[in-house]
Amino acid sequence: MSDFRAPSPPEPQAIAARFPAVESAERQGRELILRCxxxxxxxxxxxxxxxxxxDYLADLAGADxxxxxxxxxxxxxxxxxxxxxxxxxxxxxxxxxxxxSLWPAAGWQEREAxxxxxxxxxxHPDLRRILLPLDWHGYPLRREPxxxxxxxx
Amino acid sequence: MxxxxxxxxxxxxxxxxxxxxxxxxxHPSTHGVLRLILTLEGEVIVGIDPDIGYLHRGMEKMAENxxxxxxxxYTDRFDYLASLNSNLAYCLAxxxxxxxxxxxxxxxxxxxxxxxxRVASHLIWLATFGNDVGATTVFLYGLRERELVVDLxxxxxxxxxxxxxxxxxxxxxxxxxxxADAARRAIAQIRPRLxxxxxxxxGNRIFQARTKGVGVISREEAIAWALSGPTLRGxxxxxxxxxxxxxxxxxxxxxxxxxFPEGDCLARYLVRIEEMRQSLRIVEQCLDQMxxxxxxxxxxxxxxxxxxxxxxxxxxxxxxLSIFVVSDxxxxxxxxxxxxxxxxxxxxxxxMARGHKIGDIVAILGSIDIVLGxxxx
Numbered sequence: 001m002s003d004f005r006a007p008s009p010p011e012p013q014a015i016a017a018r019f020p021a022v023e024s025a026e027r028q029g030r031e032l033i034l035r036c037x038x039x040x041x042x043x044x045x046x047x048x049x050x051x052x053x054x055d056y057l058a059d060l061a062g063a064d065x066x067x068x069x070x071x072x073x074x075x076x077x078x079x080x081x082x083x084x085x086x087x088x089x090x091x092x093x094x095x096x097x098x099x100x101s102l103w104p105a106a107g108w109q110e111r112e113a114x115x116x117x118x119x120x121x122x123x124h125p126d127l128r129r130i131l132l133p134l135d136w137h138g139y140p141l142r143r144e145p146x147x148x149x150x151x152x153x
Numbered sequence: 154m155x156x157x158x159x160x161x162x163x164x165x166x167x168x169x170x171x172x173x174x175x176x177x178x179x180h181p182s183t184h185g186v187l188r189l190i191l192t193l194e195g196e197v198i199v200g201i202d203p204d205i206g207y208l209h210r211g212m213e214k215m216a217e218n219x220x221x222x223x224x225x226x227y228t229d230r231f232d233y234l235a236s237l238n239s240n241l242a243y244c245l246a247x248x249x250x251x252x253x254x255x256x257x258x259x260x261x262x263x264x265x266x267x268x269x270x271r272v273a274s275h276l277i278w279l280a281t282f283g284n285d286v287g288a289t290t291v292f293l294y295g296l297r298e299r300e301l302v303v304d305l306x307x308x309x310x311x312x313x314x315x316x317x318x319x320x321x322x323x324x325x326x327x328x329x330x331x332x333a334d335a336a337r338r339a340i341a342q343i344r345p346r347l348x349x350x351x352x353x354x355x356g357n358r359i360f361q362a363r364t365k366g367v368g369v370i371s372r373e374e375a376i377a378w379a380l381s382g383p384t385l386r387g388x389x390x391x392x393x394x395x396x397x398x399x400x401x402x403x404x405x406x407x408x409x410x411x412x413f414p415e416g417d418c419l420a421r422y423l424v425r426i427e428e429m430r431q432s433l434r435i436v437e438q439c440l441d442q443m444x445x446x447x448x449x450x451x452x453x454x455x456x457x458x459x460x461x462x463x464x465x466x467x468x469x470x471x472x473x474l475s476i477f478v479v480s481d482x483x484x485x486x487x488x489x490x491x492x493x494x495x496x497x498x499x500x501x502x503x504x505m506a507r508g509h510k511i512g513d514i515v516a517i518l519g520s521i522d523i524v525l526g527x528x529x530x
Contacts, residue, residue: 108500
């Protein structure tokens with residue numbers, strides 16, 4: 001720990017130029033706001049953790065209003081700033097690589113996003129429902145007409 | 154004496170098989186309805202699979218069908234032992250979304266209530282944690298002290314558990330006459346009793362044997378598991394949202410962020426004990442500094458925040474309570490997400506308990522201080 005120094009905060013333009021999957025990048029106060037396509041998410045997160053000092057996974061959750069997306073919030077405990085990544089997903093097949101190998105904290109958060117939004121995390125070691133009963137059908141926080149079968153059987 | 158690695162699983166050479174047993178959901182030490190599926194080798198824990206969701210009420214879903222004002226009472230039910238702190242996180246998120254700022258006096262009142270909420274919550278934790286590790290007397294003392302704080306809440310807000318004590322844009326009303334004096338009197342009573350409990354428990358040999366070196370988690374692991382609150386600060390990380398990303402008027406107040414390096418149950422205990430003292434100090438400063446003035450910003454009767462999204466991040470008694478709100482410009486939240494500290498903290502239970510004896514589960518779980526209401530939502 002003694003020789004550790006906080007990496008400098010990433011420039012939005014530099015991030016956008018380096019990662020082709022990043023569609024937009026801007027800075028709002030102490031938060032870096034990124035939009036990233038799902039296939040490049042893992043590489044982006046690995047770089048943010050290892051090179052830019054975002055060591056703390058502050059939050060990970062789905063959202064559906066009106067586009068289905070995954071929202072990840074990272075925090076740098078050394079520099080005390082944030083990165084918020086929105087990952088737009090394909091409603092018919094919402095799948096993205098897991099980041100639970102980077103942060104073990106993502107394990108349950110990803111299970112919850114799967115449970116409530118049906119987002120599948122490729123490579124997740126244990127992708128089961130977490131809040132709802134295991135035999136539940138459907139994903140209750142999706143904003144789409146509900147199939148009548150969305151009840152516990 | 155070093156207290157780092159958990160005791161290694163002893164191999165005796167005798168044939169051994171793993172045993173899977175069920176703990177809860179009605180076990181009294183699970184502080185709610187939590188089921189733990191334990192994998193054991195003899196008495197030693199090799200794996201824990203917490204089964205949560207028994208208290209799932211669809212709180213995030215319900216937000217889609219309530220106006221912003223209507224949703225406030227639901228936030229009481231996230232962490233029902235510190236509902237004012239949940240009110241605060243929700244109000245901050247919505248205010249940030251709408252670009253409103255609560256008047257200065259309201260911010261002081263909010264901090265007073267949030268810090269008293271932390272004391273009340275930590276006292277319940279002290280009571281139940283003492284009970285978990287066999288110190289039954291502390292259970293009664295913790296609740297006795299909490300009563301003094303709850304009386305203050307009753308005076309200010311008219312309720313004793315689910316307060317709905319804040320509003321978007323400030324406070325529903327000002328503090329009643331005589332509140333400052335009553336609060337000072339209560340603090341003067343609580344402070345020596347905290348020291349008394351400290352003397353009763355901290356140096357106790359049985360208590361130390363149950364907590365020292367038990368459930369150790371290192372700083373690096375704690376950050377990787379996104380722990381927060383006293384559970385993180387017991388692992389040599391003085392990380393506190395009130396200091397790192399100040400909200401309300403915390404940047405004007407003097408307080409310490411206690412942290413202990415051991416990362417065990419005792420360290421987490423010591424953090425909370427010291428935090429209560431710091432919270433009382435904060436309340437006193439607020440009572441001294443509080444200006445006169447309005448307590449609620451003007452907000453329209455039909456409240457429609459502009460389309461956008463915002464995070465409200467606060468330091469609740471159990472850690473980082475963040476609420477993420479997305480607005481589509483209507484009078485109801487389009488998405489409301491609750492990042493509950495207990496959810497992330499409970500996830501690391503397996504990492505803390507592996508290699509310990511089955512009896513230590515109760516102490517480790519107690520030291521994390523979970524509330525199932527905010528885990529299951």
